[in-house]
Amino acid sequence: MKKYARVVDGKVDNIYETVNPISEEYPADQLWIDVTGSSSAEVDYDYNAVNTDGLWSFNSGFPWPQTALAEQMRIEKGRRLDSVMTQVASSGLQFKVDLGVATAAEQAYLIAFKEYCVAFTQVNKQPAFPLSIVWPVLP
Structure with a gap:
């Protein structure tokens, strides 16, 4: 990468x-x-x-080691991703799908979650980024 x-x-x-x-x-x-x-x-x-x-x-323009915008972006991105990752990990969803014991609804949610993760990594491609971000909606 x-x-x-x-x-x-x-x-x-x-x-x-x-x-x-x-x-x-x-x-x-x-x-x-x-x-x-x-x-x-x-x-x-x-x-x-x-x-x-x-x-x-x-x-960064001495003496500040990090800009406010960068810190705000890092905190918000981390907060959002940590929240959804914790939710999916705690449910064992990927394991259920891997083991073939997931319901159709759980399989659909996992696909939606993966689509969310891809959209989340693409926020940098938005035209007004980083001043204006439309965050993807959690499934």
Whole structure:
């Protein structure tokens, strides 16, 4: 999995992880920088992005180590995903389906849950992201 940062007007406005080439995920006219292996302390939402002779560097604008927008995004995304993951894990739903003992309703819910997870990972692709996000609805 590779991690990319999109740079717009000298700032990181999106971070996206994918196994596909970034050009298959987003239009080619967008500026995406491969930041695979970088932590959120090194590159994060709203960080300044500077290209010096082909080498990109990122900073939050000293002295703050993390922007408020990045922290808000991380908390909200984590809260939402943790909630649904806990719900599905505690029900043993995947195990029921794997063992062939799930009801039709449980099988349908698991499919809906997987669709939710895919939609959840795609919020970065929304046009107004990260300033405006339409979160997927829990099944």
